[in-house]
Amino acid sequence: MLIKVQFLKGDKPSGRAYTYHSDVLVKVGDKVQINSSAKGIVTEIDVPEEEVAAFADKVKSIVGVEEDKSDETEPV
Numbered sequence: 001m002l003i004k005v006q007f008l009k010g011d012k013p014s015g016r017a018y019t020y021h022s023d024v025l026v027k028v029g030d031k032v033q034i035n036s037s038a039k040g041i042v043t044e045i046d047v048p049e050e051e052v053a054a055f056a057d058k059v060k061s062i063v064g065v066e067e068d069k070s071d072e073t074e075p076v
Contacts, residue, residue, distance in 0.1 A: 002047035005032060005040035005062065017043045019052050021061040031066040039066060 003026060004017040018040075026032060030042045040062075052059055 001045065002049065002052065002059070003042055003062070004044035004047055005034060006043050007034070008039045008041055013041050013043075019047055019059055021059055023061065024065055026065055033063040033066055035060075035063060 001022050003020055003022045005020050006013040006017045007015055008031070020034065022032070026042050026045060028042050028045060032040055032042060034040045049056065
Protein backbone atom coordinates (compact mmCIF):
# COMPACT_ATOMS: atom_id res chain seq x y z
CA MET A 1 0.00 0.00 0.00
CA LEU A 2 1.09 3.59 -0.54
CA ILE A 3 1.15 5.91 2.46
CA LYS A 4 2.11 9.51 3.18
CA VAL A 5 4.54 10.14 6.01
CA GLN A 6 5.67 13.36 7.62
CA PHE A 7 9.16 13.36 9.17
CA LEU A 8 9.48 13.83 12.92
CA LYS A 9 11.87 16.30 14.50
CA GLY A 10 11.96 15.19 18.09
CA ASP A 11 8.36 14.09 18.55
CA LYS A 12 6.78 16.78 16.36
CA PRO A 13 5.84 16.40 12.67
CA SER A 14 7.86 18.72 10.46
CA GLY A 15 7.70 19.69 6.80
CA ARG A 16 5.59 18.19 4.07
CA ALA A 17 4.36 14.61 3.74
CA TYR A 18 6.24 12.19 1.48
CA THR A 19 4.90 9.05 -0.19
CA TYR A 20 6.27 5.62 0.78
CA HIS A 21 5.40 1.96 0.19
CA SER A 22 4.36 0.01 3.27
CA ASP A 23 4.30 -3.79 3.42
CA VAL A 24 2.84 -3.65 6.92
CA LEU A 25 -0.62 -2.50 7.90
CA VAL A 26 -0.53 1.04 9.30
CA LYS A 27 -3.10 3.63 10.25
CA VAL A 28 -3.07 7.42 10.32
CA GLY A 29 -1.14 8.57 13.38
CA ASP A 30 1.18 5.54 13.56
CA LYS A 31 4.88 6.27 14.08
CA VAL A 32 7.02 4.50 11.50
CA GLN A 33 10.73 3.95 10.95
CA ILE A 34 11.47 5.52 7.56
CA ASN A 35 15.10 4.40 7.36
CA SER A 36 17.89 3.53 9.79
CA SER A 37 17.88 7.00 11.36
CA ALA A 38 14.63 8.79 10.45
CA LYS A 39 11.19 8.39 11.97
CA GLY A 40 7.88 9.75 10.78
CA ILE A 41 4.16 9.80 11.38
CA VAL A 42 1.58 8.43 8.94
CA THR A 43 -0.65 11.24 7.64
CA GLU A 44 -2.56 9.34 4.92
CA ILE A 45 -3.11 5.73 3.87
CA ASP A 46 -4.29 4.15 0.60
CA VAL A 47 -2.75 6.89 -1.53
CA PRO A 48 -3.89 6.43 -5.16
CA GLU A 49 -1.12 5.15 -7.45
CA GLU A 50 -2.04 7.88 -9.94
CA GLU A 51 -0.58 10.43 -7.49
CA VAL A 52 2.88 8.91 -7.85
CA ALA A 53 2.68 7.62 -11.44
CA ALA A 54 5.35 10.07 -12.66
CA PHE A 55 7.90 8.87 -10.09
CA ALA A 56 6.55 5.46 -9.03
CA ASP A 57 9.93 3.79 -9.65
CA LYS A 58 11.56 6.12 -7.10
CA VAL A 59 9.10 5.57 -4.21
CA LYS A 60 10.93 4.01 -1.24
CA SER A 61 9.59 1.67 1.43
CA ILE A 62 9.40 2.27 5.16
CA VAL A 63 11.45 -0.04 7.41
CA GLY A 64 8.54 -0.77 9.75
CA VAL A 65 6.19 0.47 12.44
CA GLU A 66 7.73 1.84 15.63
CA GLU A 67 6.75 -0.14 18.69
CA ASP A 68 4.57 1.86 21.06
CA LYS A 69 6.36 1.63 24.39
CA SER A 70 3.38 3.06 26.29
CA ASP A 71 1.42 -0.15 25.60
CA GLU A 72 4.02 -2.31 27.32
CA THR A 73 3.53 -3.10 30.97
CA GLU A 74 6.55 -3.11 33.20
CA PRO A 75 7.28 -6.33 35.07
CA VAL A 76 6.44 -6.23 38.77
